[in-house]
Amino acid sequence: MPVNSSGAGELxxxxxxxxxxxxxxALQRTLNRCYAAGLAEDGVYGDLTKGAVRKAQRAAGVTxxxxxxxxxxxxxxxxxxxxxxxDRFLGCRRYTPS
Numbered sequence: 001m002p003v004n005s006s007g008a009g010e011l012x013x014x015x016x017x018x019x020x021x022x023x024x025x026a027l028q029r030t031l032n033r034c035y036a037a038g039l040a041e042d043g044v045y046g047d048l049t050k051g052a053v054r055k056a057q058r059a060a061g062v063t064x065x066x067x068x069x070x071x072x073x074x075x076x077x078x079x080x081x082x083x084x085x086x087d088r089f090l091g092c093r094r095y096t097p098s
Contacts, residue, residue: 015068019045027068031056033079034092 013023024043031037037052050066057064060075078095082088 013068013073014070015045017045017047017050017066024049027053030076030079030092033089034077035059 015024015027020043022043024045025041027045028037028039028041028043028049031049031052032039032041035052035056037048037055039048039052045068053068053072054064054066056076057066057072060072060077062071062075074095076094077092079092080090082090
């Protein structure tokens with residue numbers, strides 16, 4: 001998933017409930033910044049993360065199943081971050097492959 005200003009990231013990953021790790025943290029950061037989800041950024045894809053993904057999916061007009069996959073990745077807004085200044089949030093945007 002895109003997490004930096006260049007848009008680099010994975011759009012073909014699938015994250016269902018029960019997933020853990022840095023990809024989940026990146027998703028939680030995006031949901032917090034772009035959809036005001038109020039999630040703990042703990043890297044655990046639980047029911048609260050699923051609910052926040054469903055909210056983002058509804059806002060994007062795609063099937064709200066709570067699973068982050070390629071369609072969701074291409075449809076929701078993602079947080080973008082500066083490569084030059086650590087943790088500098090640049091805004092939210094939809095990912096468009098170059």
